[in-house]
Amino acid sequence: MxxxxxxxxxxxxxxxxxxxxxxxxxxxxxxxxxxxxxxxxxxxxxxxFDDVYNIGRVIPSPGLDVIVDDALSPRTFREMQVEDGQAMLKEGHLDLLIKVLPPKEKEPELAEDILKMYPGFAPLLSQKPKGRPTLELLYRSDKERSVRAYVQASRDLHQFRDALLAEYLRRQNVSLGVRIRAEDVSxxxxxxxxxxxxxxxxxxxxxxxxxxxxxxxxxxxxxxxxxxxxxxxxxxxxxxxxxxxxxxxxxxxxxxxxxxxxxxxxxxxxxxxxxxxxxxxxxxxxxxxxxxxxxxxxxxxxxxxxxxxxxxxxxxxxxxxxxxxxxxxxxxxxxxxxxxxxxxxxxxxxxxxxxxxxxxxxxxxxxxxxxxxxxxxxxxxxxxxxxxxxxxxxxxxxxxxxxxxAPVFGKALLFEHFSQRTLPFFALLCAALFVIPSNFEALTSLQGQGLFNQLILFLLAPYLLLKYYGQSLKDVVPFKMVDLRILLICLLLIPLGQLAATGLSHLLGPLLPAPVKALEMMMELLDIENTPAWQLYLLIGVMPGICEEFAFRGVLLHSLHKRFSPWMLAFVV
Known part of the structure; x- marks a missing residue:
């Protein structure tokens, strides 16, 4: 240097x-x-956040003033006098609108198995259930302040309801037998x-x-x-x-x-x-x-x-x-x-x-x-x-x-352009492999994701790239007779390769263990119990053996074989 x-x-x-x-x-x-x-x-x-949210209540809403005063803190929520609450919420003058719906005429009774778990509830369940009013919170999901007001008010109202329920059960001498407490230890x-x-x-x-x-x-x-x-x-x-x-x-x-x-x-x-x-x-x-x-x-x-x-x-x-x-x-x-x-x-x-x-x-x-x-x-x-x-x-x-x-013309120039653009093209395919299926619900299943990845990304997209640069399909995927001895050797190497891969995974397991969550997500995606066997064979065995071979060891290998050395080419592919 x-x-x-x-x-x-x-x-x-x-x-x-x-x-x-x-x-x-x-x-x-x-x-x-x-x-x-x-x-x-x-x-x-x-x-x-330390913001004070503007709330309003629909009038008439009997009993709502007591709930609002007792459940919602005045340091966090400021009640405003409203005439048309829906319009004020739409215009952004209100962060949250609360109203009371009339009680339902009939509510389902509790199951009998609850009586077996908590016998102390028997006197309470013997009474005829009364209808209860429903508290409705109206907010705008496109406004951050409105969403925060809804989350905070919902949390405060649930805590207020739980406190009332606990006090009522205490007065009735009823014990749940268990107390649940959540704590963030991080x-x-x-x-x-x-x-x-x-x-x-x-x-x-x-x-x-x-x-x-x-x-x-x-x-x-x-x-x-x-x-x-x-x-x-x-x-x-x-x-x-x-x-x-x-x-x-x-x-x-x-x-x-x-x-x-x-x-x-x-x-x-x-x-x-x-x-x-x-x-x-x-x-x-x-x-x-x-x-x-x-x-x-x-x-x-x-x-x-x-x-x-x-x-x-x-x-x-x-x-x-x-x-x-x-x-x-x-x-x-x-x-x-x-x-x-x-x-x-x-x-x-x-x-x-x-x-x-x-x-x-x-x-x-x-x-x-x-x-x-x-x-x-x-x-x-x-x-x-x-x-x-x-x-x-x-x-x-x-x-x-x-x-x-020497200047390059004709097919040689097309192949040079094809060779330079293929690797970035496959990088974009890899990005699409992660981005597109996660944003479409139809592609989250094994069938949808498998068909999209194999037929669209690994088969159709490389084929269109070949046609765009005028490359011959016979040059990319040459079909030649294979020597029978080579075929037999490859068949014999399959169990040996599987054994070597298993041994290597056990050796590297303590140093580089497989992510447990990723394996669980993979098993959930496969859904072996509910997926027919022929679909598993097709989507995991047959289609990747055709589509991925065409994409990587066909198009990608053909485009890079003049640019990289054999070892570098094997690593990239």
Whole structure:
């Protein structure tokens, strides 16, 4: 690595106003907004607002004034004189409207099994039940204040009714025999970690990608487009030193961004400009802060190598920006892994860059430090960063890196475009795989989700991509006769592969156990008891063997076989 070139790159990046704005100024403005939004959201969930709500009651409503005075606190609810309560609620002058409906003529009697469980209720149940009035609460679900007023009033009225019932049973000398009490045993720090941790990881990845993108994309793709990179290549500095110097510059900028954001966060919390969500503190001890800083540092190194790899594969700054957009979406989606309740750090998610910290940081902020998982995530990020950097070096050492290759026309040009667009296309398919079924009730069942995933995402979408770029189906999925010996060997390897997978799962189980909630959700989705066997075989065995093979080992493998080495190709597919 050339120190002179590194110093030049750092000075050039620091003079770039886009880098300063995206890396330093923009996060300083966005961070208090993020903290304020999370704090307000936490108050909304926990009911910690100090607002006074305007309520009204429909007249005539006999007995309602007594209930309102006794059940609802005047410090929280202010009663207003209303003439047309419905209109005032619609216009927003009222947050809640209360009225009393006439009692029903007949109510169902209690079941006899209740008498067996609670014999003390016999004298009360022998009496003829009387009709009771119904209290109706009218609110607007599109108004946040109205929803909060309804939730608070409903809670207060239920507590008032329970207190009246308990007093009545006490006077009748009737005991329920059991007392139910709920208590949240989590600490404010744990609740704040659960609320704030996933957003902290996603915010850091967002800032690293935004701040480092300008520096990384311009250092190779931009300079190659302007012609300044060719001048540097004919100097005495080797291409390996050039690549390492540019990587070090981008990595230092990314690490500096991480440090600035941590200091920025600490300053806002320390000086009290923005309250920490739920008023919880950072994990005690310098160890937790060092672990958090190390995680952000390795994330910065990984994002720097990823952005530099994109810049090396692009022939112009505009093309690099086109590749950066899907990369940004996928990376940001991976950083939101902490929002999924079924994921824990001791799982396979720790083997995925940017996803592991999204789950690990909330656990760290709550006071649980798992050192083996921490070292595993550090090794994963550094390992992937090394692979990306090595691929960048190999590409820069090619003779055609600066251009000069023969022009491509016809089918070869179509295949090149097809090869460049397929991987981002499959990344969008993976995003659709998680987003679309969860937002449509018809796709939440095994049948709906299986048919949509296999027929639409893995069969129809790749086929339309092939037709759009004019690729032949015979080239993608060549049907050839298989040697009988190879077929027999594959059949013999099936039980051996199953045995090896079972043994590997038992070996990795203590270190990376499968999430129990995810397995329970999978079993609930399968619904083995109520789903016919032929549907299970079709949706789990037959259709994936056809549709997924066509998508991944057909379209994806065919599009990338000229771009990656065999080992890298096997890993990607």
């Amino acid at each position: 050339s120190k002179v070139l590194l110093r030049y790159e750092l000075l050039a990046l620091l003079r770039d106003t886009r880098t300063i704005f995206l890396s330093v100024l923009l996060p300083i403005v966005l961070l208090p907004i993020l903290l304020y939004t999370l704090n307000r959201f936490g108050q909304r969930v926990g009911g910690q 600490t404010p720090q744990q609740r704040a970690a659960h609320q704030y941790g996933p957003a902290l990881s996603a915010f850091m990845v967002l800032m690293l990608l935004g701040g480092g993108s300008v520096a990384a994309l311009d250092s190779l793709a931009g300079e190659r487009e302007r012609g300044t990179l060719s001048t540097l290549f004919v100097s005495s500095i080797s291409r390996r030193e050039i690549a390492l110097s540019k990587f070090a510059a981008v990595a230092l900028i990314s690490v500096a961004v991480a440090l600035i954001q941590i200091l920025n966060l600490g300053a806002y919390v320390f000086f009290g400009f923005v309250k920490w969500p739920l008023n919880a503190a950072l994990p005690a001890g310098i160890g937790g802060l060092m672990v958090l800083l190390t995680l952000f540092t390795v994330e910065a190194i990984f994002t720097a190598s990823l952005l530099l790899y994109i810049s090396a594969r692009s022939s112009s700054f505009k093309e690099a920006q086109l590749f950066f957009f899907p990369t940004f979406l996928v990376a940001f989606a991976l950083s939101l892994s902490g929002l999924m309740p079924a994921l824990v750090s001791r799982s396979v998610v720790s083997l995925i860059p940017l996803s592991g910290p999204g789950v690990f940081i909330p656990e760290l902020l709550s006071g649980r430090l798992d050192l083996p998982v921490f070292f595993l995530q550090v090794a994963v990020h550094l390992g992937f960063a090394y692979l990306l950097l090595r691929s960048t070096l190999e590409r820069m050492e090619r003779e055609d890196f600066l251009g000069g290759q």
